[in-house]
Amino acid sequence: MDYRDEVYFNSQPENEAPFTAEEFADRLTRLRRRMADAKIDMLYLMAPESMYYLSGYQNEWYQAQSPKQWPAASAIAVHVDHDHYILFDSEREAVLGRIFTRSVDTRYFPRNALRGSADFVAQELKREGWLNGTVGMEFWSYRPNRVISHQLEDAFVSAGARVVDGTHLLREQRWVKSPAEIACLKEAARIANIGMAAARETIGAGVSELDVYGEMVRAMARAGGENPGITMPVLSGTKTNALHGMSTRRKMQHGELVLVDLAGVFKRYHINMARTFSIGEPSAEVRELTSRIAHSMDLIRSILRPNLPVRDFNSTVMDYFQKEGLWERRGWVGGYEMGIAFPPDWVGNFVYDPLSDINADRVFEPGTAVNYENQFFMPAHQGQYFTIDSFLFEESAAHMLSEQPFELIVIE
Structure with missing residues (x-):
């Protein structure tokens, strides 16, 4: 030998x-x-x-x-x-x-x-x-x-x-998680919130997208977070119209929107969240639109419960945006399973979407976790207002896992 x-x-x-x-x-x-x-x-x-x-x-x-x-x-x-x-x-x-x-x-x-x-x-x-x-x-x-x-x-x-x-x-x-897996998802959420807070502290005029990316990765790693399945985008300006773009050396400008999409990872279990920031006070039109979109999360919070039918969730969301006259501005509204992931993806197997019957007759049963995405285009091609929260369904309650506000976050 x-x-x-x-x-x-x-x-x-x-x-x-x-x-x-x-x-x-x-x-x-x-x-x-x-x-x-x-x-x-x-x-x-x-x-x-x-x-x-x-x-x-x-x-x-x-x-x-x-x-x-x-x-x-x-x-x-x-x-x-x-x-x-x-x-x-x-x-x-x-x-x-x-x-x-x-x-x-x-x-x-x-x-x-x-x-x-x-x-x-x-x-x-x-x-x-x-x-x-x-x-x-x-x-x-x-x-x-x-x-x-x-x-x-x-x-x-x-x-x-x-x-x-x-x-x-x-x-x-893998759709229904064990208690040990649920504990991992909760820890991943804690790490994701730390990453988003770090991004919020770093964003500003003259700061590069990669600067923000580096700070949030460092903050999550210090908190025990692992490498996520997708390279996490930090996008600014009209670049936010391309949600799957890559962070670069581009420097953010005053008056621009900035999008941060990240995942906290613990024992390979992912929890996804995203927020949109404005460097400086946005226009009145952008402020009004984003506030109405953000209000949808209050409605969702009021209906979340274990064993919520997917079809009921989809129809509630779609009805709200149609009544608000926002439906035609959407990029995508829907979500997918959170759980184990390795590069090159963190998208789970279970997908739901108001315009699709796929999985619509199922329920969000205890032990499941999904993300939910609001993607909406702003006026004059300025970019997208993009928020993601992740939901965890347990036996007695359902939880929204993010701590940052859903409204457009203004960086002075």
């Missing part, structure tokens, strides 16, 4: 698994029940969120755009009849796995095989008897890429399995 192997396989760093063994065991048990109901015998998971949810696995590098020689490798196989998963990984991540997971069965790709070898995976799973039935893969995940996904599917089929899309199983399970 060379010294590299000595380190990889004998180094014993402090374990930093984000949850207890009991929490992870419960998640696995519930997933196996879902698999049985769906008649899926084995699930092969490569989405970072899926691997984290079941094991705590987290990595800075997931081989999303890597050279052909370094394809995506790490994965978790779950069988409906077994109370442990198999973690596949490169030996280079052996120490990482012992830091972040509680895996009791990790298999490393051999050095004489391509990292991420589908043949090795199929060989190991066939030996265990895990490829005798229906195998689910995450067809809706970006990871692995098309080539590796096809290689794995072909290898599973050649070994005698039937392959189907199993993306929905774990995504649907």
